[in-house]
Amino acid sequence: MNIYIPRDAAAKALGADEVASAVATEAAKRGLDVQIVRNGTRGMIWLEPLVEVEETTGRRAYGPVTAADVPALLDGKLEGLGAVEDIPFFARQTRLTFARCGLIDPLSLADYEAHGGLAGLRRAVAMEPGGIVAEVTASGLRGRGGAGFPTGIKWKTVAEAQSAQKYIVCNADEGDSGTFADRMIMEGDPFTLIEGMAIAGIGTGATKGYVYIRSEYPDAIEVMEAAILLARGAGLLGPSVLGSGHAFDMEVRVGAGAYVCGEETSLLNSLEGKRGIVRAKPPLPALEGLFGRPTVVNNVLSLATVPVIFEKGAAHYAGFGLGRSKGTMPIQIAGNVKHGGLFETAFGMPLGQLVNDIAGGTASGRPVKAAQVGGPLGAYIPVSQFDTPFGYEEFDQKGGLIGHAGIVVFDDTADMLKLARFAMEFCAVESCGKCTPCRIGSVRGVETIDRIAAGDPAATVILTDLCDTMRDGSLCALGGFTPFPVMSALRHFPDDFARRKEAAE
Amino acid sequence: MSHSTAEPPQRDLHALISEHSGGEGPLLPMLHAIQAAYGHIPQEAIPLIADALNLTKAEVHGVVTFYHDFRETPAGRHVIKLCRAEACQSVGGAALADRVLGKLGLDWGGTTANGAVTVEAVYCLGLCACGPAAMVDGKVVGRVDDTRMAKILTEAGA
Numbered sequence: 001m002n003i004y005i006p007r008d009a010a011a012k013a014l015g016a017d018e019v020a021s022a023v024a025t026e027a028a029k030r031g032l033d034v035q036i037v038r039n040g041t042r043g044m045i046w047l048e049p050l051v052e053v054e055e056t057t058g059r060r061a062y063g064p065v066t067a068a069d070v071p072a073l074l075d076g077k078l079e080g081l082g083a084v085e086d087i088p089f090f091a092r093q094t095r096l097t098f099a100r101c102g103l104i105d106p107l108s109l110a111d112y113e114a115h116g117g118l119a120g121l122r123r124a125v126a127m128e129p130g131g132i133v134a135e136v137t138a139s140g141l142r143g144r145g146g147a148g149f150p151t152g153i154k155w156k157t158v159a160e161a162q163s164a165q166k167y168i169v170c171n172a173d174e175g176d177s178g179t180f181a182d183r184m185i186m187e188g189d190p191f192t193l194i195e196g197m198a199i200a201g202i203g204t205g206a207t208k209g210y211v212y213i214r215s216e217y218p219d220a221i222e223v224m225e226a227a228i229l230l231a232r233g234a235g236l237l238g239p240s241v242l243g244s245g246h247a248f249d250m251e252v253r254v255g256a257g258a259y260v261c262g263e264e265t266s267l268l269n270s271l272e273g274k275r276g277i278v279r280a281k282p283p284l285p286a287l288e289g290l291f292g293r294p295t296v297v298n299n300v301l302s303l304a305t306v307p308v309i310f311e312k313g314a315a316h317y318a319g320f321g322l323g324r325s326k327g328t329m330p331i332q333i334a335g336n337v338k339h340g341g342l343f344e345t346a347f348g349m350p351l352g353q354l355v356n357d358i359a360g361g362t363a364s365g366r367p368v369k370a371a372q373v374g375g376p377l378g379a380y381i382p383v384s385q386f387d388t389p390f391g392y393e394e395f396d397q398k399g400g401l402i403g404h405a406g407i408v409v410f411d412d413t414a415d416m417l418k419l420a421r422f423a424m425e426f427c428a429v430e431s432c433g434k435c436t437p438c439r440i441g442s443v444r445g446v447e448t449i450d451r452i453a454a455g456d457p458a459a460t461v462i463l464t465d466l467c468d469t470m471r472d473g474s475l476c477a478l479g480g481f482t483p484f485p486v487m488s489a490l491r492h493f494p495d496d497f498a499r500r501k502e503a504a505e
Numbered sequence: 506m507s508h509s510t511a512e513p514p515q516r517d518l519h520a521l522i523s524e525h526s527g528g529e530g531p532l533l534p535m536l537h538a539i540q541a542a543y544g545h546i547p548q549e550a551i552p553l554i555a556d557a558l559n560l561t562k563a564e565v566h567g568v569v570t571f572y573h574d575f576r577e578t579p580a581g582r583h584v585i586k587l588c589r590a591e592a593c594q595s596v597g598g599a600a601l602a603d604r605v606l607g608k609l610g611l612d613w614g615g616t617t618a619n620g621a622v623t624v625e626a627v628y629c630l631g632l633c634a635c636g637p638a639a640m641v642d643g644k645v646v647g648r649v650d651d652t653r654m655a656k657i658l659t660e661a662g663a
Contacts, residue, residue, distance in 0.1 A: 013632050013647030045634035177590030180631035215537075215574050216630050218643055253530075254537055256572035259628055273532030273558070275571040291529065332633065335595035340634025363596065372591055376628075408592045408633065418599075419591065426590075426628065432571075 001034050002054040006102065008041035008187050009219040010180065015066060016049040022067040023051075026074050040188015042084050042102035043342035050084075058083055089358065094320060095344050096312075096328050097305045098181075101188035107226055109234055112191045118236070120310030124199045125244035132203030133159050136306065138314035140326030145171055145262075145299030146374065146403035146477075148325075148392040154296060157286035158204040161294035166206035168197050168248075169271065169290055169297045172213040172220070173255050173262040176375025178406030181330040181342055182300035186213070186220040189304070190227035191236075194250065196303035198241050199310060200296055201248035209250030210290070211300075212267055215257055225252050259430040263476045264297040266432055277432045278476045299404070301330060322348030325391035333359040335372075335408035352386030355409055366411035370492070372419075374403025376426055377481035379488035380416065400484065416493035421449040423485040427478060438479025441470040445486065452497055460497065463490065518550055526557045532568055536575055545576045581616040581623035583661040586640040587649075589626045592633035601637050602626075605654060609663055621662040 005011075005020045020036055027034035042050060042061075050063035051073065061081040062073055072078040084090050084102075095101075104111040112118070124132050137152025158166055170193065174182040186193060197209045213221050228250060231237045239247045253271055255261050261270045265279035268290050289295025305327070309317045318326045325347035331354060334340050338360035355361070355371055362368055370380040379400035381388065388398050395402045410419075424445030431438045445466055451459035467483035474480040490497055521542060525535035532554070539550055546569050555562045569575045587602045606624060609617055616623040632638035635647035641657055649657075 009630070009645045010632050010635050010647060013638065013645040014635055048635070174631060175629055177629045178592045178633045179629075180633055183631040216627060216640070219645070253533065255574075256533060256537070257574035257627075258572050270533065271530050273530040273568065275567050277571075334633035335592040335636070337634070376591060406592075406633065408595055410595045414595065419594070422589075422591070422594070430628070 001032065002037055003034055004037045004039045004052040004054070004059065005049060006041045006188075007038035007106070007219070007223070008048075008102075008184060009217070010045050010184075011041050011048040011050070012219065014045075014048045014064065018067045019049045019051060019065050019070065022070040023074070026070050030074060032074065037105045039104065040101045040106050041184060041342075042090060043098065043184065044084075044087065044089055044339070045341040046339050047081070047087075050081075052084065061087070089339055089341065089343065092358065093344050094328050094346055096308045096317065096320075097192075097301060097330055098185065098189070098342065098344050099308065100192065101185055104189065106188050106190055106223055107230060109191060109230055109236075112189075116311055117191055117307070118195060118242075120307035121195045121199055121236070121242060123310050124202060125242055125246065129159060129203050129205060132199060135310065135314045136203070139309045139317040140314075140321070140324070141302060141305060141309065141317070142325070142392065143299060144301035144305070144329075144404065146176075146401065148402075151298060151302050154286055154298070155200065155204050157284065158206065158294045158296050161287055163294050165208065165291075165293050166204060167290045167293055167295040168200045168204070168206045168209040168250070168303075169264075169268065169295055170197060170209065170211040170300055170303050171262065171264060171267055171297055172211050172217075172224075172300045173267060174217070174300070174404065175214060175259040175262045176377075176404050176406055178334045178372065178408035179332050179375060179404045180334070181332050181405070183217050183220050184342055185300060185304050186217070187223045190224050191231065192307050193224070193300060193304045194227060194231045194236065196306035197250055198237065198248045199306050200298065200303060202241065202244070202246045204294075204296055206294075206296065207247045207249070209248065210253050210271055211250065212253050212255060212261070212271055214255040214261075221252060221254060228252065258432075259426075260432045260476075260478055263478065266476070267297065268295065275432070277434050278478075280475060301404075320346035322346070322389060322391045323393060325393065329390065329402070329405050331390065332404075332406045333409070334406060336362045336364055336411050337409045338363050347391045348389045350386065351381060351388050351390060351407070352383070354390065354407060355386065359409065362409060362411040364411045364413075366413065369410050369412045369414050370416070371410070372408045372485060373406070374401045374484075375406055376423060377401075377477055377484055378403050378406075379484045380410075380419065380492060381488070382492040384492075399488065401481070416489040416496040417449065417453060420486045420489040420497075421446060421453075423482055423489075424449060427482040431478060435473070435475040435479060437470045437473035438475070438482075441466055441474075441479060442482060445470075445482070449486075460490070518547070518553055522550070522553055522557050532558060532560075532565070533572075536569065540575060544579045548577070581620050583621060583642055584623045584625060585657065585661065586625045586627040586630075588628070588630050588632070588636065588638040590629040590633075592629070593636035593638055596636045598637035601649060601651070601654065604651065605658075609658075617663050619662070622658065
């Protein structure tokens with residue numbers, strides 16, 4: 001009997017290891033023949049640890065399970081959730097990128113192949129490199145890290161560049177609060193990222209890849225490193241990928257706790273062993289990237305989506321979505337929500353539906369006040385704009401961004417002035433220091449918000465002006481986008497900034 | 506990465522450095538290896554690294570000080586990282602952190618007088634749907650409340 005107990009960090013943080021060891025102990029005590037599979041998470045974090053027991057009729061889910069529940073679980077006396085696929089949160093999703101996550105043993109290549117893995121790479125190695133790039137372009141895939149740049153165009157630039165060495169760099173420095181999709185796929189389906197990077201390498205002529213994973217993700221690092229070893233052993237990586245004659249190999253590099261290294265040029269400097277200082281663009285990394293060589297820098301989700309595009313065809317993928325936001329987006333619903341987790345769906349679902357319907361509103365049961373979308377550099381969206389459809393252009397028009405598709409929900413106890421101050425403080429802590437608007441502006445921003453808190457009405461004008469300078473004058477998104485949370489808080493929640501004044505008077 | 510720094514295996518610095526001198530961009534992997542062995546980056550490592558990688562001591566120092574992970578002095582025997590990011594704030598993370606720091610009489614990055622615990626800020630552990638989140642000696646903990654935190658602190662000997 002197979003019993004699936006996730007090894008995902010969120011499941012572990014909620015006691016999955018304790019449950020796994022209790023299952024092993026109890027099963028031995030009863031003389032049961034039990035195989036424990038440490039799968040990824042199905043993405044319903046409020047149900048973690050979510051244990052699935054494989055029966056002849058299929059997998060039955062139980063959760064959240066504690067170690068104390070294990071005897072009842074093995075006796076068949078624990079109340080279950082039925083099949084995961086029937087749980088509404090799961091049933092309403094369109095899982096393309098995350099189709100296998102939580103379903104398979106993340107470190108079993110046989111399991112991976114049995115669920116559609118490697119079909120994309122097999123198709124790609126039979127194609128001309130130009131055809132590979134054209135397929136990605138036709139899928140409409142845009143950079144999932146946040147900028148939304150068309151992936152095919154980036155690949156084409158690298159493919160056409162002439163160089164003795166080119167690189168594929170996977171940005172797994174997922175530092176945005178409210179996001180965990182990169183971590184989840186690396187821990188739950190690492191081979192899909194490896195497959196995607198191999199396809200990218202063959203399509204662009206790059207033979208070496210790096211996955212730059214943040215040090216805050218020790219579990220993801222462990223799984224990715226193990227998966228790369230297995231992939232190399234199986235000939236999926238190495239001098240001749242799947243016997244195609246194309247060479248591609250890759251390794252994991254671990255970050256060192258700098259948020260700014262999620263910015264691609266800063267990440268490249270960090271990979272080179274330097275301070276993670278942002279580079280001015282141009283030159284584009286596609287032409288002069290890692291060690292000055294042509295480099296594809298893509299987010300985990302962009303690369304992990306490539307295999308399904310090749311497996312099912314670009315047209316299938318492009319058939320989902322809204323306008324120029326094609327395909328599906330793994331949306332991460334987090335913070336003060338009843339049902340938090342990963343919800344992969346076609347672009348276009350209104351924000352309010354995601355927060356109130358899918359996620360069931362706040363965990364505290366209090367009214368929703370705002371949702372921050374797109375990480376610490378994303379805008380605070382008030383409930384009055386919850387009709388905004390989830391798409392790149394749609395959020396841009398509302399003065400926000402979808403970024404890496406994290407949604408952090410706040411209830412009415414949230415103090416928007418404090419959150420605006422935090423945004424500036426975070427920028428000050430994490431600024432690489434290269435450009436003045438970010439390095440100095442963030443420090444002055446904290447001071448100016450403190451003046452507003454102390455009741456200085458003139459400070460609001462200064463804050464607005466400062467945000468304009470940061471937005472227009474910063475070299476990268478850290479300084480350039482910090483005004484999004486600050487100004488959206490100020491614009492939509494003026495009472496949180498004004499009542500201090502009244503208190504002072 | 507944060508690991509308990511009790512009884513570091515004192516591996517020879519020269520051996521560690523030469524082991525990691527090959528490959529592309531070796532400095533960060535090298536620094537991680539040194540910190541894993543010593544619990545911090547000892548001052549005497551800087552000139553040795555500079556020599557091995559043909560860098561100036563200032564360049565190596567610049568890299569060590571740029572990244573939050575690398576410490577120049579040893580941490581306490583246990584390192585507790587508390588997430589300060591927005592998702593954890595939305596479920597009371599900031600208030601929890603204030604109580605922990607207040608109880609221990611520390612500021613961020615501080616170590617208790619008995620050397621048992623260092624409390625550090627971390628900006629997101631990817632546990633945003635089960636906050637407030639913490640990492641204790643490299644192990645993740647979700648939905649941390651006062652009871653759970655008290656247990657963690659007691660076990661760490663704070």
